[in-house]
Amino acid sequence: MNKIKSYFMFSREHRGGIFLFLLLLIAFQLSYFFFDFNPIQKQQPSKAELQWLAMQNEIDSIKHLNDSLKHVIKPFNPNFITDYKASVLGMSVKEIDRLHKFRSLDKYVNSGKEFQQITKISNELLNTISPHFKFPDWVTESNNLNNIQYSKANSNFKKFPQKKAIVPMNINDASKEDIMKIYGIGHKISENIIKEKENFGAFASIEQLKYIWGISPEIYNDIQMYFYIGQNPPLKTIDINNLSINELVKFPYFDYKLARQIVIFRSANDDIKNIDDLTKIKGMPTEKIQIIALYLKL
Structure with missing residues (x-):
């Protein structure tokens, strides 16, 4: 018994060592409980995320393409510039409205300087866009040769001057x-x-x-x-009461749907006899009936 008891008799140093060992053992167990020592695995993106990434790449490529093209300005006639194009080029709403008001009077600008006088755009914007203005050749030549001047009485610019009298x-x-x-x-x-x-x-x-x-x-x-229109023009007249649907659609103003309605109407009404009958056909373009009648054999 004394021999067994001797195994449990420790010196002061031994007890200190055992106590330190227990503290380290407890600390290791606690760290294992609170911390995850498994290797980090990279999470694979879902199918929806992959689709979004592909779409985003496409959007970025389109943006890049637009950025590369937005500075390309093709030659254009400033008299017929659209609101959208004018806005893209940097014109304000008031400047665009001034041009529209001037054009509503059936008048035209013949040079970049006149365009600036009408729209009141800045010199900087004029210098940017005027190199892309494209006027008819005869207007450009007239400006270069004659340096057209306008009188005080005609301070609002006239319509393009005619080179010679109109001969219809x-x-x-x-x-x-x-x-x-x-x-x-x-x-x-x-x-x-x-x-x-x-x-x-x-x-x-x-x-x-x-x-x-x-x-x-x-x-x-x-x-x-x-x-x-001269007298007796050589028209290609059509026999509207006897042509098939496939033959009727060859006439420029008739499509298949209208040709079918023509055949249905003439079958139900014993042929088409006059212009009034044309107005009763479903789908017949009313604004063109007078013209269409000139090409019909009635």
């Missing part, structure tokens, strides 16, 4: 070059007019031109001064 000509005999003499008509619009004339065989009314893409009210007003 038959629109059905006009060439592409003849049509391009109209201010505001370029290659594309003149091609549209020639193509439309070929579709009809000939124009039956000057009014037809205002329905062509690219023809603004200002251009149409000039067309009425420069062109007219």
